[in-house]
Amino acid sequence: MKWLTFLAVTLVVAPAFAQTPPPPPDAVAAPTGSQPASNNNRYLLLPDISFISDARGLFTSDKTNPNRNKFLLDSGELAIQSFVYPGIKQDAFIVFGNGEARIEEGYVTVQDLHFAKLPLSATVGRRKAPFGRVNQLHPHSWAYIEPPTVLKNLVAEESLTGDGAYLSYLFPTKFFLQLDAGYFGQPTPTEDGTAPESGAGFRDTFSTLRLWGSQRMSGGDLELGASDAQGKGVGYGGFSPQNTLHGLDLTYRTTATDSQRTLVRSEWLSHEQKGSGTTRRAEGYYVSVDKRSGPFRSLGVRYDNSGSPWAVGREKSFSLIQTHQLTEQTYFRLQATHGDRPGQKGFNELRLQWVWGVGPHTHNLE
Amino acid sequence: MEVITTTPELAAITRELVGNLANVTSLAKSETNYHQVDAKPSDVVRVARADVFMRCGMDLDMWADALLASARNAKVQRGAVGYVDASARVRKLEVPTGGINGASGDVHSAGNPHYWFDPKDAVVVAYEILLALLAVDKAHATAYNANYKRFSDEISSRMAGWERTLAPFKGQGFVAYHDEWIYFATRFGLTPFGFLEPKPGIPPSGGHVTDLIQRMKASKVRAVVMGSIYSTKYADLVAKEAGGKVAVVPYSVGGMGTRNYFDYINAIVEGFAKALR
Numbered sequence: 001m002k003w004l005t006f007l008a009v010t011l012v013v014a015p016a017f018a019q020t021p022p023p024p025p026d027a028v029a030a031p032t033g034s035q036p037a038s039n040n041n042r043y044l045l046l047p048d049i050s051f052i053s054d055a056r057g058l059f060t061s062d063k064t065n066p067n068r069n070k071f072l073l074d075s076g077e078l079a080i081q082s083f084v085y086p087g088i089k090q091d092a093f094i095v096f097g098n099g100e101a102r103i104e105e106g107y108v109t110v111q112d113l114h115f116a117k118l119p120l121s122a123t124v125g126r127r128k129a130p131f132g133r134v135n136q137l138h139p140h141s142w143a144y145i146e147p148p149t150v151l152k153n154l155v156a157e158e159s160l161t162g163d164g165a166y167l168s169y170l171f172p173t174k175f176f177l178q179l180d181a182g183y184f185g186q187p188t189p190t191e192d193g194t195a196p197e198s199g200a201g202f203r204d205t206f207s208t209l210r211l212w213g214s215q216r217m218s219g220g221d222l223e224l225g226a227s228d229a230q231g232k233g234v235g236y237g238g239f240s241p242q243n244t245l246h247g248l249d250l251t252y253r254t255t256a257t258d259s260q261r262t263l264v265r266s267e268w269l270s271h272e273q274k275g276s277g278t279t280r281r282a283e284g285y286y287v288s289v290d291k292r293s294g295p296f297r298s299l300g301v302r303y304d305n306s307g308s309p310w311a312v313g314r315e316k317s318f319s320l321i322q323t324h325q326l327t328e329q330t331y332f333r334l335q336a337t338h339g340d341r342p343g344q345k346g347f348n349e350l351r352l353q354w355v356w357g358v359g360p361h362t363h364n365l366e
Numbered sequence: 367m368e369v370i371t372t373t374p375e376l377a378a379i380t381r382e383l384v385g386n387l388a389n390v391t392s393l394a395k396s397e398t399n400y401h402q403v404d405a406k407p408s409d410v411v412r413v414a415r416a417d418v419f420m421r422c423g424m425d426l427d428m429w430a431d432a433l434l435a436s437a438r439n440a441k442v443q444r445g446a447v448g449y450v451d452a453s454a455r456v457r458k459l460e461v462p463t464g465g466i467n468g469a470s471g472d473v474h475s476a477g478n479p480h481y482w483f484d485p486k487d488a489v490v491v492a493y494e495i496l497l498a499l500l501a502v503d504k505a506h507a508t509a510y511n512a513n514y515k516r517f518s519d520e521i522s523s524r525m526a527g528w529e530r531t532l533a534p535f536k537g538q539g540f541v542a543y544h545d546e547w548i549y550f551a552t553r554f555g556l557t558p559f560g561f562l563e564p565k566p567g568i569p570p571s572g573g574h575v576t577d578l579i580q581r582m583k584a585s586k587v588r589a590v591v592m593g594s595i596y597s598t599k600y601a602d603l604v605a606k607e608a609g610g611k612v613a614v615v616p617y618s619v620g621g622m623g624t625r626n627y628f629d630y631i632n633a634i635v636e637g638f639a640k641a642l643r
Contacts, residue, residue, distance in 0.1 A: 020511075021493075021496055021497055021500055021511070022496075022511065022514065022515065024455065024490075024493055025486070025489045025490055025493055025518060086443075086445060087440075087443060089435070109435070111435055111438055111443070112438045112440055112443075114440075119414065119438040119439075120438070121438055170410070170414060170436075170437070170438055173411075174411070175408065175411060176407040176408050176410050176411045178407070178410075212407070213407075214406065214407035214408045215408065216408040221406050221407070221408045223407060253404065253406065255395060259398070259399045259402050259595070261404065294597075295399055295401075295402055295569075296569055326568075327471075327472065327567060327568075328401075328472075358467065360428075362428065362431055362432065363432070364432060364435070364436070
């Protein structure tokens with residue numbers, strides 16, 4: 001009978017005992033998260049607040065450029081970021097520049113919609129649209145000072161932005177594959193008859209669709225993306241054309257070792273304007289290579305070749321870009337460009353940039 | 367079970383606990399500066415499939431936040447049982463008491479985050495990991511508890527040897543590239559004398575290095591210890607001028623031929639002994 005009791009105890013008690021963690025080791029301290037809230041640590045309730053300044057200089061052979069041979073404080077970006085609820089984050093970016101303050105972005109992201117167990121997230125508010133590889137990046141996160149010509153000519157001077165919402169679906173595949181679908185409106189619709197000088201030229205609302213994937217390979221990561229944006233363009237004489245943007249992008253990034261990595265990126269874009277029996281098309285691309293040789297330095301080259309939906313002729317240029325990083329948020333950059341553009345054969349530009357920042361500042365995945 | 371860690375050291379400690387019961391992957395590659403890791407879309411997939419996500423914390427791996435946000439995996443979001451901040455129970459050193467700003471360099475508000483260099487802290491980290499494993503995978507609780515005990519016992523038994531190796535150098539000063547040895551030095555009674563970086567994360571300057579050499583000569587400090595990811599350009603100069611030696615030690619588990627956490631600490635202890643001898 002004794003052996004039966006022993007067996008019962010072994011079978012019932014031992015497994016329960018095994019599931020209990022042992023006492024903590026000697027060197028253990030109280031968990032960091034268990035500090036009581038009091039008046040003295042109300043700062044814990046503060047959101048992440050940061051400020052990033054962007055000063056730029058331009059020396060150019062283009063005598064018509066109003067910023068020629070000037071060094072100006074281009075913008076200051078105040079960011080306020082925090083979770084407002086488990087799984088729900090708000091981000092606000094207020095930009096000061098040219099004597100005015102504006103909300104560049106202000107949105108809420110629901111990281112997991114819990115809809116039919118699908119890995120689906122939603123973003124609502126004013127947001128840089130998920131179109132192309134770099135449209136959602138802020139200027140201080142760019143690998144250049146002056147954006148690629150094709151992006152300025154066909155998409156937007158800085159970024160295609162709107163008030164609206166988009167859904168992101170992460171496919172349950174072995175490699176990264178995500179679909180972003182959005183619908184946006186512009187806070188101030190462009191008045192009919194006002195011809196844009198650059199950009200997509202959407203009059204008011206537009207929709208975007210982006211599918212992008214990434215596969216880890218030996219030595220690096222390969223990323224491919226395809227984007228589409230559609231909306232009514234600025235109208236003339238009571239008729240609004242349909243504007244359509246298509247984009248393809250490719251990125252290859254070598255696996256970083258000892259802070260070194262090489263980033264190769266290219267985007268091809270086309271712009272089509274259909275209306276009143278006519279179709280106007282423009283397209284262009286850029287190819288860039290950026291080599292980070294250590295924690296503080298990188299050197300890049302870029303080739304631009306782009307037409308414009310709003311002007312005749314193409315701009316072709318070659319840029320050399322050098323960055324010296326002081327800290328994660330502070331760097332100096334130099335961009336020297338030589339090329340041809342309509343009306344300016346053999347133009348030369350030298351741009352300088354000094355970006356400095358304070359406070360915790362985060363953006364979505366680069 | 368899939369366990370994702372931000373650094374190879376956390377992965378190495380986790381492997382000691384899980385054995386063959388889980389796949390353990392580190393997002394940062396071995397011998398990569400952990401302050402400068404590119405969070406990539408392909409990493410999102412790994413985090414999306416993880417049952418346990420383990421990070422260093424203390425603001426060292428803030429790049430992981432973008433991955434957690436993009437992965438939409440409720441099992442490993444902050445607050446979930448599968449989310450582990452390995453620093454939670456570690457006694458923090460060099461916690462700033464005044465304000466921090468750009469003039470301080472890359473100072474972390476929660477304290478110096480390089481706690482894994484202290485083998486006793488590795489046991490604290492292992493305990494944090496154990497609690498997560500017991501919560502996520504109860505079926506293998508017996509194995510996890512046994513593996514934790516084995517890891518803890520092995521650290522204890524090896525500790526005596528490591529202490530014996532470094533005992534002759536107790537109180538001796540050394541120079542390093544980055545301020546990352548405070549936990550190791552505190553454990554073994556060594557004294558960080560100075561750093562090639564004038565402030566954390568700020569590259570060495572001629573003036574600072576010259577001043578450091580003068581101070582080393584005056585205080586008869588000759589040992590220079592370098593993590594294997596840093597350039598030895600300034601270290602060689604400093605050691606030559608101060609009449610000392612440079613010892614390069616692995617920055618990561620996996621670096622300089624190390625295969626696990628014990629190899630790693632062995633190599634570091636031997637490197638320090640070589641520089642201090």
